[in-house]
Amino acid sequence: MKRILPLLSLIALAGAAPAAIAADWPHFQGPGRDGRSDETGLKLSGWKVDAPPVGWEKKLNEGFGGAAIAGGEVFLLDRREDTSDVLLCLSLEDGSEKWSYSYEFPGKLPFPGSRGVPLVEDDAVYFIGGFGQVFRVDRKSHEAAWVVSIQEQYGAEPPKWGWAQSVVKVGGVLVVPAMAPEVGLIGLDAETGKEVWRTEGFGDSHSTPTVMTLHGVEQAVFVATKRDGGNNLGTTISIEPATGKVLWKTDAYFNKIPIPFPTKVTEELVFLTGGYGDGSCMVRVTKRGDAWQVEKVFALKQGTQVHPPFVIGEHLYLLANENDNHNGAARKTGGLMCLDFDGKTIWQTGDSPFMGRGNMILVEGHLLIQDGEVGYLRAVKPSPQGYDEVAMTDVFGKKAEVDADVAKQVAAGRDTIKMPDFKYWSPMALSDGRLVMRGQDRLKCLDLR
Numbered sequence: 001m002k003r004i005l006p007l008l009s010l011i012a013l014a015g016a017a018p019a020a021i022a023a024d025w026p027h028f029q030g031p032g033r034d035g036r037s038d039e040t041g042l043k044l045s046g047w048k049v050d051a052p053p054v055g056w057e058k059k060l061n062e063g064f065g066g067a068a069i070a071g072g073e074v075f076l077l078d079r080r081e082d083t084s085d086v087l088l089c090l091s092l093e094d095g096s097e098k099w100s101y102s103y104e105f106p107g108k109l110p111f112p113g114s115r116g117v118p119l120v121e122d123d124a125v126y127f128i129g130g131f132g133q134v135f136r137v138d139r140k141s142h143e144a145a146w147v148v149s150i151q152e153q154y155g156a157e158p159p160k161w162g163w164a165q166s167v168v169k170v171g172g173v174l175v176v177p178a179m180a181p182e183v184g185l186i187g188l189d190a191e192t193g194k195e196v197w198r199t200e201g202f203g204d205s206h207s208t209p210t211v212m213t214l215h216g217v218e219q220a221v222f223v224a225t226k227r228d229g230g231n232n233l234g235t236t237i238s239i240e241p242a243t244g245k246v247l248w249k250t251d252a253y254f255n256k257i258p259i260p261f262p263t264k265v266t267e268e269l270v271f272l273t274g275g276y277g278d279g280s281c282m283v284r285v286t287k288r289g290d291a292w293q294v295e296k297v298f299a300l301k302q303g304t305q306v307h308p309p310f311v312i313g314e315h316l317y318l319l320a321n322e323n324d325n326h327n328g329a330a331r332k333t334g335g336l337m338c339l340d341f342d343g344k345t346i347w348q349t350g351d352s353p354f355m356g357r358g359n360m361i362l363v364e365g366h367l368l369i370q371d372g373e374v375g376y377l378r379a380v381k382p383s384p385q386g387y388d389e390v391a392m393t394d395v396f397g398k399k400a401e402v403d404a405d406v407a408k409q410v411a412a413g414r415d416t417i418k419m420p421d422f423k424y425w426s427p428m429a430l431s432d433g434r435l436v437m438r439g440q441d442r443l444k445c446l447d448l449r
Contacts (some may be wrong), residue, residue, distance in 0.1 A: 012196030025069040025429040028117040028148040028166035030361065033211055035310065037430045042448040044366045046378045047391035051312065054395070056095030058443040063113020063166075066427035068435040070120040073098065074123040074429075075437060076443065077114035077127055082107060085129040087137055089120065092434055095445060099142045104133050109297040113440075116208075117405070117427060126174060126190070130162035137194060146193035156180035158206040160255060168209045168220065170241035175211075175220045179204040184237070185222060187244050191279040202235040210261035210308075211241065214268065217286040219247050223258045223272060236262060236283070238292075241394060248292035248344055253281045260308040265341060266314070275305025282343060299342040304335065306425055307359040310367065312382045315340055318365065320348060321357050328329055328416050336369070338384055346384045351416070353378070357384060357425045366390070368428065374398045375424040375439050377446070396447065398422065418422070 029035045042050060044433050065077035074090040080102075087101040118127040124145065125137045132150035132294045137143065150156050150163070156179055168175045173196055174188040179200060187196040203226030211220050219238045226233045234254030235436040238247040255274035263271040265282070273280035282297040302320040309318030325333050335349030349355075356372030376397035381388040402420060409417050426438035433449035 003416065008376075018324055020196075023431060024120075025067075025431045026120040026169075027068050028208060028427065029308075030429070033168075033331060035360060035361045039363055039430065039433065042364060044364060044368075044448065045390045047377075047393040051393040052143065052446045052448050055093075055445045055447045057445070058090060058095045058097075060438070060441050061113060063115070063438045064423075064426050064438070064440075065114030066438060067115040067429040068118045068120045069429050069431035069434075069436065072432070073120075074443075074445075075118040075120050075125055076438075077118060077129075077286065078117060079112070079114045079130065082112065085131075085133070087125060087127060087135070089125075089142075090223070090443075092431065092436075092445070095443070099138045099141055101135075101144065103129065103133065103135070103147070104142070104198055105129065105133065107131055109162040109386075109433070111161055111423075115162060117166040117429075119167040119169055119199070121169075124190075126167040126169065128163050128165055128167055128176065130164070131158060132156060132261075134165045134167070134174070134193070136190070148177050148188060148193045149187075150176070150180070154180040154183045154186070156183070161206060164206040164259070165208045168211060170211055170218070170220065173241055173242055175209045175239075176221065176354070177205060177207075177209065177224075177401070178279070179224070182223070185209065185239060185244065187241070199237070199239060199244055199246060200399070202249075203233065204238060204378070204415070207258045207261050209270045210263075212262075212264040212270075214264070214285050215269075217247065221270070222263045223253065223255070223274075225254065225256060225258055225264055232256060234258075236270075236294075238285075248285060248294055249295040250283060252283050252296040253293060254278060255303075259306050260304055263308050263311065263316075265311050265434075269341065271309065271311075271316060273300075273303040273309065273318065275303055275324075277322055277324050279303045279322075280318075282341070293313055300339070300343050301335060303344075306357045306372070307427065309360055310360060312362070315346065315382075315384050316384050317360075319355055319360070319369070319372075321372070326356065327418060330417060331418075332342070334386060336380070340381070340384075347386050349387050354419065355422075356419070356421060359425070359427045361428055361430055362419075363430060368423060368430075370428055370437055371426050372421045372423075373421045374402050375422060375437075377435075377437070393440045393446075395437055395444055396422070396424065396442060
């Protein structure tokens with residue numbers, strides 16, 4: 001009988017529901033730098049009746065910095081009283097503060113507060129402050145191993161809203177936008193902070209470099225804008241991360257304030273997008289021998305202002321918010337869009353819902369979308385057949401206020417409803433079934449298990 005029990009136990013386990021797969025979210029856009037999670041077994045429907053519980057929340061100063069999660073710890077940038085940048089380490093389990101690192105640098109940026117997402121490794125945390133300091137903080141001593149000031153070392157002026165980038169690390173090199181007149185991207189040795197390479201200057205940006213493989217070659221791709229007198233020049237540049245060697249660059253796309261990073265669509269197609277009425281375009285990157293060539297495939301009027309789109313199957317999904325379509329009838333041109341690879345719009349939600357400058361992650365075949373205006377969290381099944389919202393919950397408790405505001409507009413006979421914008425634009429993070437969301441001065445952890 002004792003021999004039979006282990007066999008029965010194995011059979012029972014084999015028939016049980018699969019357990020959730022836990023994974024870290026150690027840097028901007030998650031483990032694959034593409035906003036995708038491999039976790040399974042999460043609760044992604046039924047929220048209108050049974051909303052996922054908020055495990056904990058943390059009071060912050062206003063800001064936009066998003067979370068990274070590693071080893072059961074949440075890492076986040078805060079900025080206190082326009083005087084210091086603060087790296088917080090919180091418990092994923094209960095949100096309690098485990099330790100922090102603070103760096104004094106007085107100043108106030110337009111749209112005040114923190115930016116970017118830390119990059120977390122076993123021994124160190126890297127981040128960029130809004131005024132251009134690059135940090136390596138030791139996870140054991142909780143002190144900075146080194147700090148590089150881009151303003152001081154490279155003579156760079158802060159971009160319009162400061163350095164909003166997240167650190168990107170490839171091998172032992174950090175790829176960082178210096179955005180000085182004579183220096184564009186720099187490669188810093190991750191251990192020492194010393195410069196490994198630099199490129200020539202090509203303007204400024206609020207976009208983060210992204211790593212992609214095209215034609216079997218790993219590369220970091222970055223989009224920027226240079227203002228030269230009355231001329232505005234757009235540059236998309238690809239470099240070899242280890243050496244800084246320029247592989248290819250193109251002026252096919254211009255955006256006056258680039259924010260989303262380029263998106264790999266296929267082995268040769270790259271989608272470039274942004275807001276401010278400058279739309280999007282698809283470029284084709286080809287390689288023959290050592291020679292790279294870039295050509296524009298199509299241009300699109302719509303774009304997404306802050307966060308990158310997703311490639312799912314044979315379609316692109318993006319939130320079409322362009323800064324100038326947030327009011328009046330222009331809202332009909334926004335919302336979640338589904339495009340094919342030829343740039344044809346398959347469908348879009350317009351202002352029902354609009355979702356503003358929100359962000360998305362993809363998990364278990366669902367897009368989780370944080371509404372950038374009011375903070376609602378929606379679960380959507382992406383399909384070219386149409387918009388399929390399967391769940392929604394009011395994470396930050398704004399629905400009563402929003403509904404009252406909308407009712408006043410309806411009573412006043414407004415043709416187009418204007419939603420309030422609470423600036424919930426920070427990227428989310430998902431690890432071990434916990435979804436971490438920022439709403440300016442609040443960090444909340446939803447339990448999706």
